[in-house]
Every structure is written in structure tokens, then in C-alpha cells.
Amino acid sequence: MAEPRTLSSPKENVAEQPVTIIQDAQTRIKETIVESYYKGLSKDEVEKRLQRIIWDAGEQLPEKIRLEAKQALAQNAQKWHYLYHQSLKGVNAGLLQSIDKLLTRSLQIRFVAKTYSINPLDFVGSPAVDQKAIIDKFRPYLTEDRLGSQVIERYEQRVKTQLKALAADPAYAQRMDKNGKPYKPNLRNFAEMTARYDANQEDIDRMKTDGVKLVWTSSHVDASPRCEPYQGRLYSLDGSSGTIDGVPYSSLDDALAGPNGDGNGIINGYNCRHRLIEYTPGSNAPKEYDKAMIRQENVVTSRQRQYERDIRNLKIEERLSRRAGDDQTAHDLRIEWQKLNNRYEKYSLNHQRAYYPWRTRVTQDEVDREQDE
Numbered sequence: 001m002a003e004p005r006t007l008s009s010p011k012e013n014v015a016e017q018p019v020t021i022i023q024d025a026q027t028r029i030k031e032t033i034v035e036s037y038y039k040g041l042s043k044d045e046v047e048k049r050l051q052r053i054i055w056d057a058g059e060q061l062p063e064k065i066r067l068e069a070k071q072a073l074a075q076n077a078q079k080w081h082y083l084y085h086q087s088l089k090g091v092n093a094g095l096l097q098s099i100d101k102l103l104t105r106s107l108q109i110r111f112v113a114k115t116y117s118i119n120p121l122d123f124v125g126s127p128a129v130d131q132k133a134i135i136d137k138f139r140p141y142l143t144e145d146r147l148g149s150q151v152i153e154r155y156e157q158r159v160k161t162q163l164k165a166l167a168a169d170p171a172y173a174q175r176m177d178k179n180g181k182p183y184k185p186n187l188r189n190f191a192e193m194t195a196r197y198d199a200n201q202e203d204i205d206r207m208k209t210d211g212v213k214l215v216w217t218s219s220h221v222d223a224s225p226r227c228e229p230y231q232g233r234l235y236s237l238d239g240s241s242g243t244i245d246g247v248p249y250s251s252l253d254d255a256l257a258g259p260n261g262d263g264n265g266i267i268n269g270y271n272c273r274h275r276l277i278e279y280t281p282g283s284n285a286p287k288e289y290d291k292a293m294i295r296q297e298n299v300v301t302s303r304q305r306q307y308e309r310d311i312r313n314l315k316i317e318e319r320l321s322r323r324a325g326d327d328q329t330a331h332d333l334r335i336e337w338q339k340l341n342n343r344y345e346k347y348s349l350n351h352q353r354a355y356y357p358w359r360t361r362v363t364q365d366e367v368d369r370e371q372d373e
Helices: 012-038 043-060 063-102 107-116 128-142 146-168 187-209 252-257 291-323 327-350 364-372
Strands: 214-217 234-236 242-244 247-251 276-278
Touching: 012 043, 012 063, 012 128, 012 146, 012 187, 012 291, 012 364, 043 063, 063 128, 063 146, 063 187, 128 146, 146 291, 187 252, 187 276, 234 252, 247 252, 291 327
Parallel strands: 234 247
Antiparallel strands: 214 234, 214 276, 242 247
């Protein structure tokens, strides 16, 4: 009797290219936003740069997700720009108010204020870039004053906090679930899900052509909550439902669609490692695992994903710090993410899990360097 055919879920790197393109665009957009503040770029110049980044990314993405990804990048770029500048505006306003108070306590600062004929409070409500221009005039004198140095130190820490928040904020897409309810999937995950869906669908179509009607879904102990209800079960490739050998089956399309009906289900979903196994008479469902074991293994999977997010955020923060002219902080961040990356690799190996360097990339430059090594 012929061995049952197996559809393996696509290789882990099947979505490497679109995910890298999406992440590279996000990083470059954030770099432009930071530059717009520190270099005082005009609104027209910022818009031109952002449009170019989004256009370049869209041209490289598969047509199926091109328009939606471009719209999501544009919406997130607008959000990031607004939030970052508004946050800095608030931080700057606090410093300007502190400077005004220091004028009554420091002859040095009061003299500078008279020299420039500037009232710091006049700029509290100004745009962040204009506030920065005033702060830069006072900064050298503040750092020569004990009280001023303390104020500046607290201010710079708050500025770094806003940069860290920008680095860690991912792009989201705008989608509708099967019930017409809007939700916002992570854009990286959406790109991966779509790539996996297309790759799987090609294999499923070949199985249909070969006359395969029923398939089992595989089981593994670290199944995600999204996949767990669908694993180890029997499904049809032709949309039918019924019972065979006492085993009920239903359409695979429902399982592939997932909880939201958007294709982020078993086999197709983000980071899914399930596969389809052709049903043969008398065959049994792949081994099922108890929920306690599934929860235990999910802890390992979740920790891997957290490592990857943290590494990406630190890499982006490093690049943004360089755009802000803070090379020392950028240097420290590089050392930090390199150490974290080593821990990620050791953790994965200690738990007998594969790790994927492409999941921690934040720019296309990293691909080019990998190819040169």
C-alpha cells in the first residue's frame, strides 16, 4: 500500500522576504521621523522621504498584499510622526518651564536670557522643532550650572524614553474579521501569514489534483491557542463534511481561515509548524497532547518570540539614537542587543528549538551583510 502523502507546512523562511521588506520600511520611516526633529526637516521633505520609503517597499512586496501594506505603512507613519513630535513637545515644554524657574536662581542663565531677549514660556506651545531650537541655545549654559545640569539630565532621559517608545511601536494593518468587526493585526505577522497561505494553497491544490479528498492535521505539544482546536483532526479538501470509519470530518477551509476568518489559522498562520497528512482507510488521528504539556511548551515558544521582539526593538533604538546624534547610547544599545541575541540562541538550543536570525532583522542592510560573510 502506498504511503500517505504529507503536506509539510512551508519552511520557516517562506515569508523571510516580505517580512524583511515590511520591517525595513518601518525602521527607515522611524529614522526619518527622528531626523525630522533633530535636523529640522521641512514638512515637504519629510513627506517626500516617507512616500519614497513606502513606494519602494510596495514595489518589492507581492501584489496580493501590496496595496494593503502601503496603506498600513502610510497610516502608521502618520501616527508615529504625530505621537513622537507631540510627546517631545510635552517634554520640551516641561524643560522650558524649568528654564524659566532657573532664571530667577542663576545669574549665568539670566544673563543669557537677556542676551537673546527670549522668554522660554513664549515657546511652551510651539512645535517641537521650534522648541528644540530654543532649548539648544540654552543648553550649553544649563550644563555649566549645577541646577541646570540636573534639569538637563532629567530632560535627556525623558527624550530617550520617547525614542524607546517609538522604536518598540509596531505597524498594524486595518482588517475586518469574519463577523465584520474591525481588528488590527501586526503588519509583520500579516505579511508572514499571507506568504504562508499562498505557499500552502499551491500544495493543497496539487493534492486535490492528485485525488486526495481527506487529510489529517498534525499535532504538536506547543500548538498555539489559535491552532490547538484544529490539530489532530480530519478535514476534507473538497468542502464536504460527514463521517468515515466513525471519525467526523468537515471542510479544511474553516480550519485554514482561523478564528477571525482571515487566513490566520492552522497550517497558514503566523509561525505555524503543522502539516497535512493524507487520510488512508484505517488510519488514526496524529497523537494529541494534554493541555498541561501544551501550556508548558507554549512558554518556550512565547519566550522565543519575546526574545526576537526585544532584539528588534533594541536594534531599532540603536539606529534611532544614531539619527539623534547620540553615538554613545547607540554603542551601548548595540552591545545590549548582541548579548541578548546570544541568550536567545542559547535558550533555543537548550530547549531543542531552532532559532531564525531573519526574525530579528530590522533592515535590508543585514541581509546584504549576511550574504557578504
